[in-house]
Each structure stands twice: as structure tokens, then as C-alpha cells.
Amino acid sequence: MKAMQLNRMAPLRDNPCPLSFVEIPEPKPALGEVLLRVRACGVCHTELDEIEGRLPPARLPMVLGHEIVGEVIERGQGVTQHQIGDRVGVGWIHHSTGDDDENLSPEFRATGKDVDGGYAEFMTVPAAYAHPIPNGLSDIEAAPLLCAGAIGYRALRLTGIENGEPLGLMGFGGSGHLVLQLARHVYPDSPVFVFARSEATHQFARELGATWAGHTNDAPPEELQAIIDTTPAWMPVVAGLHCLRPGGRLVINAIRKEQDDQSSLLNLSYHEDLWMEKEIKSVANITARDIREFLQIAGEIPLQPTVETYSLEEANRALLELKEGTVRGAKVLVMSK
Numbered sequence: 001m002k003a004m005q006l007n008r009m010a011p012l013r014d015n016p017c018p019l020s021f022v023e024i025p026e027p028k029p030a031l032g033e034v035l036l037r038v039r040a041c042g043v044c045h046t047e048l049d050e051i052e053g054r055l056p057p058a059r060l061p062m063v064l065g066h067e068i069v070g071e072v073i074e075r076g077q078g079v080t081q082h083q084i085g086d087r088v089g090v091g092w093i094h095h096s097t098g099d100d101d102e103n104l105s106p107e108f109r110a111t112g113k114d115v116d117g118g119y120a121e122f123m124t125v126p127a128a129y130a131h132p133i134p135n136g137l138s139d140i141e142a143a144p145l146l147c148a149g150a151i152g153y154r155a156l157r158l159t160g161i162e163n164g165e166p167l168g169l170m171g172f173g174g175s176g177h178l179v180l181q182l183a184r185h186v187y188p189d190s191p192v193f194v195f196a197r198s199e200a201t202h203q204f205a206r207e208l209g210a211t212w213a214g215h216t217n218d219a220p221p222e223e224l225q226a227i228i229d230t231t232p233a234w235m236p237v238v239a240g241l242h243c244l245r246p247g248g249r250l251v252i253n254a255i256r257k258e259q260d261d262q263s264s265l266l267n268l269s270y271h272e273d274l275w276m277e278k279e280i281k282s283v284a285n286i287t288a289r290d291i292r293e294f295l296q297i298a299g300e301i302p303l304q305p306t307v308e309t310y311s312l313e314e315a316n317r318a319l320l321e322l323k324e325g326t327v328r329g330a331k332v333l334v335m336s337k
Helices: 045-051 141-145 148-159 176-185 199-207 235-242 264-267 272-274 288-300 312-324
Strands: 002-006 020-024 033-043 068-075 089-090 091-095 122-126 169-170 192-195 212-214 224-230 244-252 279-282 307-313 330-334
Touching: 002 089, 002 312, 020 192, 020 312, 033 089, 045 169, 068 122, 068 192, 089 141, 089 312, 091 122, 091 279, 141 235, 141 288, 141 307, 141 330, 148 176, 148 199, 148 244, 148 288, 169 176, 169 235, 176 192, 176 288, 192 235, 199 212, 224 235, 235 264, 244 272, 288 330, 307 312, 312 330
Parallel strands: 169 192, 169 224, 192 212, 224 244, 244 279, 307 330
Antiparallel strands: 002 020, 033 068, 033 122, 033 330, 068 089
């Protein structure tokens, strides 16, 4: 089968084409697994963390990709919950314990990090972690929901906000633009304030219903009960804490932070930014429950990701644009393009 494979880790500036287009054997489903023909796979910032060594894969070479929509084409022994031809999605969680806190378990294994992922024509996954895709969502629309959307759903739950309380979004890429639409559905009376670097992104946020959009260091019109940070940088952490109400919570939705601006933490003031019982909470991975619940809600809304598509062979270009450019929505590899 055709695949885009990571063979070594290095900064993208030194290695702008980190993935090799290769032919590798087609996998076979083991006991309890299904074999998927991959239709589409989203491109996530976590792949940059893997490529650049902040989140090293369990082995090399590795096929990356964890926002996967595929068709079941073969069932391993013991599989009963999926039929041949079913359309399913696979997220960052490839398998774990099945418990409510399986995202924290040492048994957690990540798609495209611990096992080969979706930058390929085929992949295998335990049947319990292949999630039915709502009929109203196309392959391209569904792909970014498997991580950017579902992890955004988890982050939104972890804010603990109630309807009517103001919410902030630091960063407005693949995850942020989905969380905004989700928040407007779940908390219709909560104003949403978006912090981002470019004027074009501010306009995009307003088009999707943001109450206010400004630069990362701008002061919003009111203090916020919660902020979700989806950026790879440290400066938004400091800026976000400064914008919180007393008792507010900053939820950091990132597996790793880059080190370029880590010195920004020296600008943190305990009295102004942390005192008055403000909280910082991280998002660690994702559970199968998160994905199942979120996909159901996404189908009901229905959630409409803004997507730019690429062929499998164009994965390096998509990653480089994600690293260097302004992202409007999400990026998705389409296998048949």
C-alpha cells in the first residue's frame, strides 16, 4: 500500500519534507480488529510535535495521522459491532483500558505515534475504537472532528462553564473554529471571545459567530470565566491568565508546547495572573467516550468544518503550511484526490 512515512525527527526548517512516499505491506486485522480503507485523514499540529521530536514516536519509521475516516473492508476474529462497508472514524486513542480515565492510563496507545496511523491507504484498529460517522457528515468534514473537534469537546467540558458565562479561545485553527461552533450550540447564551494573530483570522472568527476577536495580548471587553488555549506557544498562557475572572480556569489543549517563547513565562505575575483562585488545567489525550459523544452532537448541529484538502502525496506541503502559515480551518488529506 501507499503511505507517507516518517523516518527521522528534525525541525521542519532543516527538513521541510520529513515524510517519504513509500510502498509498505498492507496490514492484516488481528483478533478484535478491523481493517480500514482510509478515505480521508486530517493533518494535526501533533504531527509537527512528532516530526520535530517534542513527542517522539514509539518507533521509526512510523506512519503518522490520527484524524481518520475509513471504510471497514475486513473484520478480524471476534468482531461483531461493525459490518463490511461501514464508515467509521479513528482518533488519537488507538486503544486503552476502556475506562472513563483511559486517557491517563499507561496502557494508552496513540494512533500514528505508537502504531501506524492514517497517512496511508489502509490501517487496522480495535473495533471498539472505530466510531460510526453520522450520515450527515462527509468524509472531509468528519476527518478533523476525530481530533481537533473531539479534543475541543473535551476541553470545553473541562472548562466547567455554565450557559451564559463568557468563554475565550486562544488560537483559532483546526480546533478553535470547531469549538466556537460547538460552544454556540451547547452554551447559546455564552459570549465567545477569540484571540488570534491575524486580522484575517479575526474576521473568520466573527463570521462564525464570535462576540469579539482581537490579538493575543488585547484586553477583551470583559473578564472571562474560562479560556481554552490551543496554541503551541507560551505567551498565550500568560495572556490568558491575565484575562480571567477570579475563580476562572485556563484549559491548555496541547500535548506539547514549543520552546521558542518559553521566556514569556517570566512575565507571569502571581498577584495579577494566578491569585484569586484562578486555575490552570491541561487536556491529556482523549477517550473513546469523548469521540462517541462528540460525533453525535456534531451530527445534530450539524458541525461544519472549514477544510482545505490535499492528496496523500502532498502531506509534506500541508504540514509545512500548518507550521508556517495562517490556518483557516483544518487541513485534510484525501486518498482519492
